[in-house]
Amino acid sequence: MGADSAVEIVDAAENPEYEGYLYRCLFHVKKDTYGNHFRRRGSTFYDHRREYLRRAIPKGFHKKILMFEGDQVGTIEYAPAEGSGLPITGDNVIVMNCIWVHRKAQGHSFGKLLLKVMTESEKGASVFATIALENYWGAPYFKKSDMESLGFKSVKSLRVRHKTKNRNRCFELHLMWLTREKGSRPPVWDEWKLLQGVNFCRGHSLFHDRHLTPSQRLELKEVLEKC
Secondary structure: OOHHHEEEEEEEOOOHHHHHHOOOOOOOOHHOOOOHHHHHOOOOHHHHHHHHHHHHHHOOOEEEEEEEEOOOEEEEEEEEHHHHHHHHHHHHOEEEEEEEEEHHHHHOOHHHHHHHHHHHHHOOOOOEEEEEEEEOOOOOEEEEHHHOOOEEEEEEEEEEEEOOOOOOOOOOEEEEEEEOOOOOOOEEOHHHHOOOOOOOOOOOEEEEEOOHHHHHHHHHHOOOEEE
């Protein structure tokens, strides 16, 4: 029996049975997903995520979960620009917040399968865009080389460093795009918002509160600065 017969893809934004996956991170092993822990009343992350989903789902947000042999091993999260968690805009653009395949399921081309699911479900989109990192000193997520392996190309870059962590180590942010129509205009990003980090996902490398003390989380609006 091939891998295809053991694969199921569900949309957590549309299927109430999988609603809990809207709050889970697949970067970690199953026992470390933060769905229940961060759904406690008063959790700052849960408040941010809940508010983001409240705004994004009516605007076309999707979070597809790839199940393999009954276990969740991959995910792709995307939305039109007005529902995106990343500060990217453009004409007929779909912004990919996240794509990830767990290391235990690598080798089946699940990343390309998830990308195909996104592009085929968004027939009216001319451009797909995301943000990738290069030479980042933290966890190896959203790497530029990984996005390039899926067909994305860098259209713009920005050299930055974190204000409180490894200040002597700069890294690059790349605005990546994938177009399927000749003559499409590249997407653009809002650099000021980019320097603030993101709040829609605690697992994202650019999560605002990462590497900040409780007081710094309140004091620092921009957590990145240009090198």
